[in-house]
Amino acid sequence: MKANRFLPSVIFVFVAAGCSASSHGSVPSFSQSVIPQVKQGGPKPITWIQFPSTVNNQGGIVVGSDRDMWFPAPTVGGIARMDMTGKVTTFPLSCFGQYLAVGSDGNFYSPSTCTQGPEIVQVTPSGVEQDFPIPSGDSVFGNGVALGPDGNVWFMEGSHIGRITPTGQISEFRLPTGVGLTNSGVTGGSDGKIWFTESAAHLVGSIDPSSDVLTEYNIPSPPGGSRCDPDTIVSAGDGNLYFDCLVGALGQMSPATPGQVNYILQPWGFKRNVQDVAVGPDQGIWFVSGTGAIIGEYNYKSQTVTGYIPPQSFAGPLSMIAGPDENVWTSAGQNVDVYVLKVLTVNPKTLRFTGIGQQLSFRVTETGTSHWSAQSSNLAVATVAQGGNQRTFVVTAVGSGKCVITVSDTIGNLINVKVTVP
Numbered sequence: 001m002k003a004n005r006f007l008p009s010v011i012f013v014f015v016a017a018g019c020s021a022s023s024h025g026s027v028p029s030f031s032q033s034v035i036p037q038v039k040q041g042g043p044k045p046i047t048w049i050q051f052p053s054t055v056n057n058q059g060g061i062v063v064g065s066d067r068d069m070w071f072p073a074p075t076v077g078g079i080a081r082m083d084m085t086g087k088v089t090t091f092p093l094s095c096f097g098q099y100l101a102v103g104s105d106g107n108f109y110s111p112s113t114c115t116q117g118p119e120i121v122q123v124t125p126s127g128v129e130q131d132f133p134i135p136s137g138d139s140v141f142g143n144g145v146a147l148g149p150d151g152n153v154w155f156m157e158g159s160h161i162g163r164i165t166p167t168g169q170i171s172e173f174r175l176p177t178g179v180g181l182t183n184s185g186v187t188g189g190s191d192g193k194i195w196f197t198e199s200a201a202h203l204v205g206s207i208d209p210s211s212d213v214l215t216e217y218n219i220p221s222p223p224g225g226s227r228c229d230p231d232t233i234v235s236a237g238d239g240n241l242y243f244d245c246l247v248g249a250l251g252q253m254s255p256a257t258p259g260q261v262n263y264i265l266q267p268w269g270f271k272r273n274v275q276d277v278a279v280g281p282d283q284g285i286w287f288v289s290g291t292g293a294i295i296g297e298y299n300y301k302s303q304t305v306t307g308y309i310p311p312q313s314f315a316g317p318l319s320m321i322a323g324p325d326e327n328v329w330t331s332a333g334q335n336v337d338v339y340v341l342k343v344l345t346v347n348p349k350t351l352r353f354t355g356i357g358q359q360l361s362f363r364v365t366e367t368g369t370s371h372w373s374a375q376s377s378n379l380a381v382a383t384v385a386q387g388g389n390q391r392t393f394v395v396t397a398v399g400s401g402k403c404v405i406t407v408s409d410t411i412g413n414l415i416n417v418k419v420t421v422p
């Protein structure tokens with residue numbers, strides 16, 4: 001779709017917090033349009049797994065440098081790690097916030113407000129904490145944080161965007177139209193700039209890490225809806241920026257034409273508030289609803305929206321991220337839900353032998369993968385070996401009893417075959 005021509009942008013140049021800066025006019029307004037080709041593609045069959053997280057996480061979830069999942073653990077006042085099998089380890093801290101990002105140094109960074117005041121908490125994967133106070137004392141509650149293309153971590157405050165280096169040096173840049181933000185997001189764009197949202201001000205902005213030049217853009221309202229309150233923002237594989245509007249729509253914007261927004265509307269006959277957005281392992285734009293526990297995916301290549309409806313026993317997802325196992329992981333209160341795209345199956349799932357020395361086989365199926373390994377939980381009951389091809393495994397009965405054959409791929413997905421030998 002051709003975008004409408006846009007007005008010249010107004011650029012605001014700022015220095016560190018506490019210094020003044022002048023603007024050369026008001027923030028420009030731009031036009032919106034709707035991507036008309038979007039059609040319903042779901043609900044789509046999907047495999048669901050739920051792991052008890054042991055902590056009531058109402059915030060974010062990230063992939064650590066160790067390829068495990070990490071998230072805030074408010075019940076212990078710290079951070080938690082979950083491996084690919086659902087095992088949880090908690091690290092109590094003196095302070096930690098609602099959202100977190102992994103820095104270029106492999107440490108975790110979280111904007112937080114503790115007894116000392118607003119600060120950025122830096123935590124190593126072994127749980128060593130170091131706190132860095134916000135120089136201006138501005139609030140950081142509930143706002144976004146992300147690693148930028150410059151190797152620094154960027155975060156949103158109530159009226160600033162901030163930057164912290166791996167050595168703990170913090171710089172702040174005042175937002176000219178900041179109105180006490182309590183919901184905002186930040187991401188590194190395909191153009192090398194840092195892009196952020198100002199939900200309460202209905203704005204999207206950018207800052208150039210090389211010059212600290214800051215620009216803001218008005219966001220038009222979605223068709224037939226309320227004003228767009230942009231919150232979470234991500235940069236996708238097509239080079240575009242995507243942000244949620246909290247009114248049942250996703251906004252799509254190119255860094256080359258900021259302020260011109262294509263809206264992706266939900267085609268389900270009702271509106272669900274879009275609460276979080278993430279780039280999935282399949283490069284689709286995944287989003288969660290604040291009501292109804294609906295998971296959605298926008299495929300920018302086919303311009304289709306697919307709806308996923310979790311089982312009723314699953315809690316409403318709050319935030320999501322692509323896992324190292326190429327599945328979608330979400331925090332959901334006291335649980336972590338995994339929406340398995342990389343579906344690994346075996347046939348048959350159960351092997352029942354009639355005698356010692358007998359051999360039976362099973363076959364593995366998984367799209368996009370051609371190598372698996374298999375291991376017996378008890379070699380005194382049964383052994384397993386590769387069959388005539390990569391998808392076939394042969395199990396040999398050794399002795400009476402029960403065991404499981406665990407099949408795994410190279411990215412962390414597992415499935416068990418139950419074995420019984422009389």
